[in-house]
Amino acid sequence: MAEREATMPLVSAPGGAGRAFMATLSRDLRLACRRRGEVLNPLVFYALVITLFPIGISPDPTLLSVVAPGLLWVAALLAALLSLDSLFRGDFEDGTLEQLALAPQPLYLQALAKVCVHWLLTGLPLSLMAPVLGALLALPAGSYAVLSLSLLLGSASLSLIGAIGAALTVGLARGGVLISLLILPLYIPVLVFGTGAVEAAAALESAAPQLSILGALLAISLIVAPPAIAASLRISING
Template identity: 55%
Template sequence: MTAKLQAATTVPVGVVAAMGGVVRRDLQASFRQPQDLLNPLLFFMMVVTLFPLGVSPEESFLRQSGSGILWVAALLSTLLSLDHLFRHDFDNGTLEQLVLQPQPLYLLVLAKTLAHWLVTGLPLVLLAPVLAVMLHLEGNSIAILCLTLLIGTPVLSFIGSVGAALTLGLRSGGVLLSLLIIPLYIPVLIFGTGTVAAAAGGASVGAYLALMGAFLVLSVTLAPFASAAALRISLSNS
């Protein structure tokens, strides 16, 4: 009885340790290649800062469209970094070792996607308030914007991981990845900007946040399984 209890408690600990190891390894690899870490942030800042110069610097216009500008910039910045999610591991053979691990592949993919969000999505959330002030958004709108980005950017990473796994090993994978993923990003973009618009208009945002939370739960639950299956297909065809 004691041996069975120890075995039952050892397996989850091994899985958690493996997932933690994947997250640490990916974070260390990202900091060893600062260009992959800084490019999405620089792109995010350039899109937001150049938009008023190219369209209109009027305060009323920027206050009305600021949340949409920030959300579109965050979406494109996440899309820019997705090609590197599995690419480096695929090139150096680490991805094949992950597939052969005794731990479930979908949990290791979950850990890799979480690490991707920590180095791409989370910095965007932290940088958003500064850029929102530049776009003349008000305090309540800035808070709701950051909350929607905090919920929505992980959804972008998890949905994008499926496309990154499907296009792995293809020569024009970046273009195909954009064509596959952008239509799936549209609902998140609509509800993300709609939440901020509702808050600015004084309406209740509970329903919007509930739907975005549902997107997050569904993406965390389903996307790792789809990404793991797509990785097996890509590796078998390579």
């Protein structure tokens, strides 16, 4: 009942689309605060993978510093992937998505608000945690800022791209595996340039080209993803 009451501002928010966007954002943040376990799962997974890797492979700092950029990025990608299946599922099951689709406000804007919440609760904390975990992998201290910045840009793109897959599979009972199959190929450019930025910084080279490409990928995702998410949600609702 509490979650149902929390959906009311989405369809009854007076004013324009901006107010509806903020209503969706604040509502989803309040609901996430009631499900702290789900919010913490990706962060705990990220920390465990990075912590256990030196134990399972080798504690040699030279070896760890070589694999650290790729490992930090792959673990962050998988951690973000963990929470995608629940991005729209709760709203689909209780009928909130149908209300959003019928509301006068654009559906793509409401979907973008949900993606922002996903990034705030997953991508942003992962970006802040990464330098601490990078120290465990003997990552050079000079690359910490680039690591955080690359994850800030890249994780936003991951959330936007992943939301398309989550919207397409929200009506399926076991959509988690399908999400991975659908969106992992689209994640590869973000992973390549994100890892490349950290490797360049670790080698005392300029990471500006890789960061610029990550910014361009984020800009493209911001343009393309919201309409694609809205169209996918309508397909799932009507299907």
